[in-house]
Amino acid sequence: MTTRNLFFAATIALALTAVGCQGPQTAVPGVAVDDRSVTVQQLAVRLGMRVDERADTFVVLRGGKNTILIFTHDNGRFFVNGKPIGPVGTVRKMGAAIYVPTALVSQIRASLRAPTPSPPGPKPPVTSRKGVIVIDPGHGGRDPGAIAIDGTYEKHITLAVSRKVAARLKRRGHRVTMTRQDDRYPELEARAALANRLKADLFVSIHADSAASPSARGFTLYIAPNASKRTQKAARAIERAMATTGRNNRGVRRNDYRVLVKTTGPAVLIELGYLSNAREAAQLQTDALQNRLAAAIATGIIDYLN
Numbered sequence: 001m002t003t004r005n006l007f008f009a010a011t012i013a014l015a016l017t018a019v020g021c022q023g024p025q026t027a028v029p030g031v032a033v034d035d036r037s038v039t040v041q042q043l044a045v046r047l048g049m050r051v052d053e054r055a056d057t058f059v060v061l062r063g064g065k066n067t068i069l070i071f072t073h074d075n076g077r078f079f080v081n082g083k084p085i086g087p088v089g090t091v092r093k094m095g096a097a098i099y100v101p102t103a104l105v106s107q108i109r110a111s112l113r114a115p116t117p118s119p120p121g122p123k124p125p126v127t128s129r130k131g132v133i134v135i136d137p138g139h140g141g142r143d144p145g146a147i148a149i150d151g152t153y154e155k156h157i158t159l160a161v162s163r164k165v166a167a168r169l170k171r172r173g174h175r176v177t178m179t180r181q182d183d184r185y186p187e188l189e190a191r192a193a194l195a196n197r198l199k200a201d202l203f204v205s206i207h208a209d210s211a212a213s214p215s216a217r218g219f220t221l222y223i224a225p226n227a228s229k230r231t232q233k234a235a236r237a238i239e240r241a242m243a244t245t246g247r248n249n250r251g252v253r254r255n256d257y258r259v260l261v262k263t264t265g266p267a268v269l270i271e272l273g274y275l276s277n278a279r280e281a282a283q284l285q286t287d288a289l290q291n292r293l294a295a296a297i298a299t300g301i302i303d304y305l306n
């Protein structure tokens with residue numbers, strides 16, 4: 001062998017070793033374990049979206065005018081712009097990585113609002129509209145609101161959830177004003193007047209319910225009897241998003257609540273659940289359910305703005 005041939009042989013041997021090294025795929029976080037699953041990050045990239053929020057039980061992907069909510073507990077559930085899709089298989093958690101079925105890519109792409117680039121490519125422009133939102137934590141100060149059967153006051157739950165909704169909207173660049181920041185009671189007219197003065201795109205009053213029947217459960221949305229088309233659209237968007245939490249959905253109803261009637265722009269009142277129901281009262285005091293409800297409400301508001 002000449003020196004030159006020896007060099008070639010060595011190069012080929014090295015190349016073969018390199019191929020051999022790749023061997024079978026191992027489970028590395030962020031890398032697909034097989035061709036039937038991808039990580040949520042890979043799913044986002046393939047759809048031209050980004051992972052916007054990641055919590056214990058859910059992941060939110062956003063891009064363009066689309067929002068995908070993936071619940072990662074109990075085998076998982078998938079929602080595109082508030083509408084459930086599936087069944088497509090299950091969600092698996094391996095360490096820090098969350099794997100979803102590859103079949104989701106084409107299934108979600110078919111449900112997206114506008115075409116998004118399939119390969120990584122350039123980042124899609126973020127076109128979501130920024131809004132002026134007034135969040136109204138129900139009751140406060142001298143007015144405790146409903147009193148749960150364990151003695152908890154509605155006013156504390158409404159403030160906690162309102163703060164979480166406001167934080168999520170602010171993080172997305174929206175202008176958010178709360179009618180109260182602490183345990184005080186602004187008059188109902190003053191709450192509506194604040195929204196009117198700011199020409200709010202949406203006024204959202206947050207409450208928790210109470211009923212004579214201890215078994216009553218679930219969330220309810222209220223709009224004024226003569227609610228505008230915009231208000232109806234907002235209520236439906238929030239209802240769709242809240243339905244993805246799996247809580248009992250009591251739908252959109254009409255009632256002449258003062259804060260709804262006195263607001264000139266779109267206005268929705270949300271009853272999160274029943275404090276007269278022992279189970280719901282306990283759940284509504286947990287950070288976990290408060291976060292899930294707040295995430296859903298914020299998602300619904302953003303969907304309505306777009």
Ligand SMILES: [Zn+2]
Pocket residue numbers: 138139145146154207208
């Ligand atoms: Zn209330």
